[in-house]
Amino acid sequence: MNALSHEFDLSNATMLPPLDRRAPTARDHANLAAQWEAVHEAAAAIGVLAQLGRPEESEAVTGLPRRAAAKGGYQYDMVLRGVDDLAAVMQPGLRALLALSAGGRDTTSAALTLWREFHASRDAIIALAPDC
Structure with missing residues (x-):
């Protein structure tokens, strides 16, 4: 009988190295x-x-980088990835809005949609490092 090959065949998989569990440095915190500030500048635009x-902005918003660095570990990593993802969404959205605005088009509706998405995403990121 022949063994069936399928997409879950892990016989040739390589093991990933363990996650770096070091505490965030002052440079990490500054970055x-x-x-976080740049994302909020884009949101202001x-x-x-x-x-x-x-x-x-409340302390819950402005204090996120400090709280995430203090918690460290997976919570810091999740906040960092969340902010990266949020920046990746905001950049092309803002560029599109600016292009529409430069062309004399009304951007109110589209900007309001992106504004709401920003706030929903930001609230989810903030929840990753609560004030407890």
Whole structure:
């Protein structure tokens, strides 16, 4: 009888190295804080295009990089990946909105949609490193 080959054949798989469990350094914290700030600057521009303006941010928002660094481990990694993902979504969305605006088109509806997506994603990232 012949063995069937299927997509779950792991006979040639390589083992991945263990995750780096070191505590975040001050440089890591600074990079995360800078990226978090940049994402919020992009959100502020989207808020203007959505005719909403820029709201005041709470400590839950501004303190995320500090809380994530203090927690370290998988929580820090998840926050870092979440912020990277959020930046990856925001960049092309903002570029598209700016191109529409430069062409004289109304961006309110599209900007409001991206604004809502930003806030939903941001709230999910914040939940990864709660204030407890």
